[in-house]
Every structure is written in structure tokens, then in C-alpha cells.
Amino acid sequence: MTEQIDGEAVAADIRAELQSTVDSLADAGxxxxxxxxxxxxxxxxxxxxxxxxxxxxxxxxxxxxxxxxxxxxxxxxxxxxxxxxxxxxxxxxxxxxxxxxxxxxxxxxxxxxPEKDVDGFHPTNVGRLVAGYPQYKPCTPHGIQKLLAATDVDTEGKDAVVVGRSRIVGKPMANLFIQKAPGGNATTTVCHSRTDDLAAKTRQADILVAAAGIPEFIDGSMLSAGVVVIDVGINRVDADTEKGYELVGDVDYESAAAKASAITPVPGGVGPMTRAMLLYNTVKATGLQNDLDVDLP
CATH class of the missing domain: 3.40.50.10860 (Leucine Dehydrogenase, chain A, domain 1)
Incomplete structure (x- = not known):
């Protein structure tokens, strides 16, 4: 059976753990x-x-x-x-x-x-991430790390394929995967619009992160059995609904789920984690700026 990775539930757990830290900081003024x-x-x-x-x-x-x-x-x-x-x-x-x-x-x-850059996009914070001692990890890639950990997916030694090279997801995700640290130690391939024979690359993946920004771009024919699929895409497509559209990911969910061991839905997968990690970074920043130890999930 394919496991649907519940980003809402994992994000709720992180928020619950952050709540006590926020309360402790408030008690300290x-x-x-x-x-x-x-x-x-x-x-x-x-x-x-x-x-x-x-x-x-x-x-x-x-x-x-x-x-x-x-x-x-x-x-x-x-x-x-x-x-x-x-x-x-x-x-x-x-x-x-x-x-x-x-x-x-x-x-x-x-x-x-840079001390208040809770998105993690300032060049100083990007440099620290690449160097291996990040101050603030960008929210979406960090959230993906947390999702994989919550699903008991060990990245060490795995083939991770990232489709997309944006500064928001693709590049920092690849950097986190290759770090010699928990959630890293993966052999990492970054694919993009100039990649030749994309399907040959994606079929090598034990872990696939789809962040191309193209609706249902990746389907089951491009995946190997047992892959873990993380779909970052949030795309509006026309649909016969009250709103006139529906949200879909960068992955064709039905065909990908038939191959995957675990997969994130859209919506309800990566999105809630991005927001949770913004709170995480804000709490971390408060501790750093005030020289206070904080408990982080």
C-alpha cells in the first residue's frame, strides 16, 4: 500500500512543540x-x-x-x-x-x-547553508526534511533527484540532501529545463522532489517502484468546480501513487510544512537575537 504523507498532521505536531517554546520565550519577556x-x-x-x-x-x-x-x-x-x-x-x-x-x-x-532573514534567502544565509552550518534553512526544503523524517525515510546513501533549480526550493533542497548531516548524505541529482532525457534521471530516484512549477509534469512512467515522491507544486488548472479551478501538483498523483511507496498530496502535503518552518525560524531567530536557548522540534 502506498502511504500518503500527511503534511497537515506533521505540521500540527511541529506547531504544538513550538507552542511551549513560544510560551517560554514570552515568560522570559x-x-x-x-x-x-x-x-x-x-x-x-x-x-x-x-x-x-x-x-x-x-x-x-x-x-x-x-x-x-x-x-x-x-x-x-x-x-x-x-x-x-x-x-x-x-x-x-x-x-x-x-x-x-x-x-x-x-x-x-x-x-x-541576515539575523532576521527567516526565509533563509539572504546571500549570507545561503552561503552558510552551502558551507554546512546553516543559520536558517529555507522553509520549504527544511519542511521536506521534516516530512521525510516523520515518514521514517532515511536519506543516507539514497539516490535523491530534485526536479527544479529555483533559489526557493531546488538549490537549497539539493544542498541539504548532500550535507554530511541528518537528513542528508544522499547522492543527489538536480534536473531542470535543460536536462536531457529527464525520465531516465527520475527513474533512478529513491527520493524524488518535484519542484518544476508545471502541472502534473511527472507521471508514473517516469518513476521506479518504491520511490518516495515529494510534490512541491501548487498549480491552478481549470476544472468543473464551484471555483472554476482545482489545485494540482507537479506530479500526476494517481499514476505516481501506483509506483510510489509514499507520496505527498496536493494540497495538504508540503504547503503546511512551509508555513510551520517559517514559525520555526522565527522562534529560532528570537532565541539567537536574545542569547536564549530554545527547544526546537
Whole structure:
């Protein structure tokens, strides 16, 4: 039987463990605070930010919501980031992507204080991840590590194939898989839009992470029996539903599940873990910034 990996349940367990740590920090006078900055042309971004703020509220983490008009100049956004960097009461800063075309998102990332970069995308934090001593792991790849651990999937010595090379998922996921550390020690292949004979690569996988951003791109014919499939994709496709669409992953679930030993659904797989690990990083940041030991799941 193929195991469906329940991201909602694993994320709930992580939030429950974080709750006691948040309470302990609050007792020490340091309640974690996450600032979210919304200046995005993507209509879904407002929903994403709202969900993150609700997560904070449930755990007792303070959430600051800052919204900027899309036509504001880049300096308006940079000024907000500078103010948050200087505010000792703010522990984590998240600027929701994408930002308007007239703003270089790389400059946004570099502007955030690495100590408050709870997304883990500042060049300093990327460098630390590659070097093998990460300060904050990017939320989605870290969440995938937690899902695999919760499913008793040992990555050591396994062939891990990552489809996609984004800075958000593909690259950091590959770096975590190759680290000489728990959740790593895998032989790792990164595939992308220029990969020749993709199916030949994906069939080698003991663990497949699909993060290409293409609906149902990978099907069962591209997999070997017993593979563990982690589907990162969240794609809207037209459907005869009340909303007029449905969410599907980068993997054709039915055909992949027929081959896999374990697989994540969409939705309900990786998504809840990404949000849980943002809370994790915010709590960790609060401890680091205040020189306090914190218990992390």
C-alpha cells in the first residue's frame, strides 16, 4: 500500500512543540515577532500573508502586517526594511514575493538583516547553508526534511533527484540532501529545463522532489517502484468546480501513487510544512537575537 504523507498532521505536531517554546520565550519577556511586508502584484500573495499571520496568532507570535502600494518606488520598500532591521522588537522579516517589476528582488533580499532573514534567502544565509552550518534553512526544503523524517525515510546513501533549480526550493533542497548531516548524505541529482532525457534521471530516484512549477509534469512512467515522491507544486488548472479551478501538483498523483511507496498530496502535503518552518525560524531567530536557548522540534 502506498502511504500518503500527511503534511497537515506533521505540521500540527511541529506547531504544538513550538507552542511551549513560544510560551517560554514570552515568560522570559521575549515574545517572538514576525513582520510581513506585502507589495506583490500576485493576487494570491495577500492570501498567503494572511495565512502566515493566522499561524502566528495561533501560536502567540506577534505579527506585524505592512502593505505598500504597487506603484511605490523601490526606496519606499527599502525604507520599511531598514526600519524593521533597526527595530529590536522585530525578530523576523518576510517580504512576500513576487514584488513589482520595477524592484529588483535580489536587492530586497540583500537589504534584510541576515539575523532576521527567516526565509533563509539572504546571500549570507545561503552561503552558510552551502558551507554546512546553516543559520536558517529555507522553509520549504527544511519542511521536506521534516516530512521525510516523520515518514521514517532515511536519506543516507539514497539516490535523491530534485526536479527544479529555483533559489526557493531546488538549490537549497539539493544542498541539504548532500550535507554530511541528518537528513542528508544522499547522492543527489538536480534536473531542470535543460536536462536531457529527464525520465531516465527520475527513474533512478529513491527520493524524488518535484519542484518544476508545471502541472502534473511527472507521471508514473517516469518513476521506479518504491520511490518516495515529494510534490512541491501548487498549480491552478481549470476544472468543473464551484471555483472554476482545482489545485494540482507537479506530479500526476494517481499514476505516481501506483509506483510510489509514499507520496505527498496536493494540497495538504508540503504547503503546511512551509508555513510551520517559517514559525520555526522565527522562534529560532528570537532565541539567537536574545542569547536564549530554545527547544526546537
Amino acid at each position: 521575549e515574545r517572538p515577532t514576525l513582520a510581513t511586508v506585502l507589495m506583490s502584484p500576485d493576487p494570491a500573495s495577500e492570501t498567503y500573508v494572511s495565512m502566515k499571520q493566522n499561524d502566528c496568532e495561533e501560536l502567540g507570535i506577534n505579527a506585524r502586517d505592512i502593505e505598500l502600494d504597487l506603484d511605490e518606488p523601490a526606496e519606499a520598500l527599502f525604507d520599511v526594511i531598514d526600519e524593521l532591521n533597526a527595530d529590536d522588537d522585530v525578530n523576523g522579516i518576510l517580504v512576500q514575493s513576487p514584488v513589482p517589476d520595477h524592484i529588483d528582488y535580489r536587492e530586497v533580499l540583500e537589504r534584510i538583516d
